[in-house]
Amino acid sequence: xxxxxxxxxxxxxxxxxxxxxxxxxxxxxxxxxxxxxxxxxxxxxxxxxxxxxxxxxxxxxxxxxxxxxxxxxxxxxxxxxxxxxxxxxxxxxxxxxxxxxxxxxxxxxxxxxxxxxxxxxxxxxxxxxxxxxxxxxxxxxxxxxxxxxxxxxxxxxxxxxxxxxxxxxxxxxxxxxxxxxxxxxxxxxxxxxxxxxxxxxxxxxxxxxxxxxxxxxxxxxxxxxxxxxxxxxxxxxxxxxxxxxxxxxxxxxxxxxxxxxxxxxxxxxxxxxxxxxxxxxxxxxxxxxxxxxxxxxxxxxxxxxxxxxxxxxxxxxxxxxxxxxxxxxxxxxxxxxxxxxxxxxxxxxxxxx
Numbered sequence: 222x223x224x225x226x227x228x229x230x231x232x233x234x235x236x237x238x239x240x241x242x243x244x245x246x247x248x249x250x251x252x253x254x255x256x257x258x259x260x261x262x263x264x265x266x267x268x269x270x271x272x273x274x275x276x277x278x279x280x281x282x283x284x285x286x287x288x289x290x291x292x293x294x295x296x297x298x299x300x301x302x303x304x305x306x307x308x309x310x311x312x313x314x315x316x317x318x319x320x321x322x323x324x325x326x327x328x329x330x331x332x333x334x335x336x337x338x339x340x341x342x343x344x345x346x347x348x349x350x351x352x353x354x355x356x357x358x359x360x361x362x363x364x365x366x367x368x369x370x371x372x373x374x375x376x377x378x379x380x381x382x383x384x385x386x387x388x389x390x391x392x393x394x395x396x397x398x399x400x401x402x403x404x405x406x407x408x409x410x411x412x413x414x415x416x417x418x419x420x421x422x423x424x425x426x427x428x429x430x431x432x433x434x435x436x437x438x439x440x441x442x443x444x445x446x447x448x449x450x451x452x453x454x455x456x457x458x459x460x461x462x463x464x465x466x467x468x469x470x471x472x473x474x475x476x477x478x479x480x481x482x483x484x485x486x487x488x489x490x491x492x493x494x495x496x497x498x499x500x501x502x503x504x505x506x507x508x509x510x511x512x513x514x515x516x517x518x519x520x521x522x523x524x525x526x527x528x529x530x531x532x533x534x535x536x537x538x539x540x541x542x543x544x545x546x547x548x549x550x551x552x553x554x555x556x557x558x559x560x561x562x563x564x565x566x567x568x569x570x571x572x573x574x
Contacts, residue, residue, distance in 0.1 A: 223247045223311065224468065227346070228319035229270075229293060230254050230263035232424050233361070233415070237317065237461045238270055238291065244465065247290040249282070249311055252320060253297040257327065257334075258425045265569075266422055267293060298342025308349040315468055318346050318360040321391075324426055325365060328387040329530060339391035347398060351406045357472040359464065362396055362412040362495065364453070364536050365389035374537035377414075377487035377495055385533070396495055403493035409472040410492070413464065416499030416538045420457030420558055421565035428506075429559065432513050432521065433566050437573045441522040442510070448525060450506040451535040453499040456553035456561075463498045466547040487542070499538025500551045512555055516563040 228234035229250030271287030285291035322338040367375045369383040384390045399410040473492040543549040
C-alpha cells in the first residue's frame with residue numbers, strides 16, 4: 222500500500238515509518254519539524270530513515286537514501302492548500318495521522334498551538350481524506366481523554382466527558398470529528414488512545430527522558446504527587462505493532478442498526494472505531510524510577526512535589542477490544558524497555574555520564 226504517515230520526525234511516527242517500510246509498503250512522511258523540543262533530535266530521526274537535513278525543503282518531497290519506497294515532506298497540517306495538493310498528487314491508500322501538538326503541561330501555557338495543529342490540522346486531514354477517497358484513516362488519540370474517570374481499567378465504553386487538560390480536550394474533539402466524517406461521508410476511521418509510550422528516540426519532555434538525563438548528570442528529579450502515581454507504560458515496539466496490525470487489517474464497517482449505541486460510546490452505526498492501545502499492566506512510578514536506577518547504575522536524587530495541573534494519578538488500559546479484533550498482544554516489560562532506552566540515550570548522548 223501507499224501510506225501517508227504524518228509526524229514522521231516524531232517519536233512514534235519514526236518507529237512506525239521504519240516498520241511499514243520493512244513490511245514493504247510505500248510511505249510518504251510528513252512533519253512540520255516545529256521547535257516544541259530539540260529539532261536536532263527530529264532531524265536525526267529522519268537521517269536514520271535516509272532523509273538528510275540538507276534535502277529538506279518546505280512543501281518539497283525528499284527521497285530516502287536508504288529506503289527506495291520512502292519520501293518525506295516538511296509541511297504543516299494547517300497548510301490546507303498544499304496538504305490537499307499532496308493528497309491529489311500521491312493518491313494514498315491509507316493515512317496514519319500521528320502529527321499533533323503533544324504534551325499536557327505545555328497546553329497550559331501555549332493553548333493556541335493545540336487548536337492550530339490538533340483541531341484545524343486534523344480537520345484538514347479529514348477533508349483531504351474525504352475528498353481523495355482514503356480507504357482508512359487511523360489517527361492518534363490519547364489516554365488523557367479519560368480525565369477524571371475513576372473506574373479502572375479504562376475502557377472504550379466509558380464516558381470521556383471530563384478531560385482535565387486542553388490537550389485531552391483536543392484529542393476527544395478529534396474522536397468526535399472523526400465520527401462525524403465517518404457517518405456523513407462513509408470515511409472509515411480508527412482512533413487510538415495511546416498509553417504512556419516510551420523507548421529509544423523518545424521525546425525529551427517525557428518522564429523517562431527527563432529522569433534518565435538528570436540521574437546520569439547527578440541532578441535531582443521532581444516526582445509529583447509524592448510518588449503516588451501509576452502509569453500503563455507501553456514500549457514503542459508494542460505500539461507500532463498494534464498500528465501496523467490495524468493498517469494491514471480490515472477497516473471499520475457501517476452497521477445497519479445502532480447495537481448498544483445508547484449505552485456504549487465506543488459503538489456506532491458509522492464505519493468508526495476507537496481503541497485503547499497500551500500494555501494493560503500499570504506500573505508504580507517509584508518502581509519505574511528503580512528500573513532506571515538499575516540500568517544507569519546510579520541512585521536518583523528525588524524531590525517530592527504535589528500533584529501537577531492536568532495530571533491523572535493512575536492510567537490502566539483495557540486492551541481487550543484491540544486484542545479481540547487484531548490479536549494485539551503487548552509483550553515488552555518495563556525492565557526491558559527502560560534498558561533499551563538507557564542504552565540508546567548513552568549512545569546518542571555519549572557525554573551524559
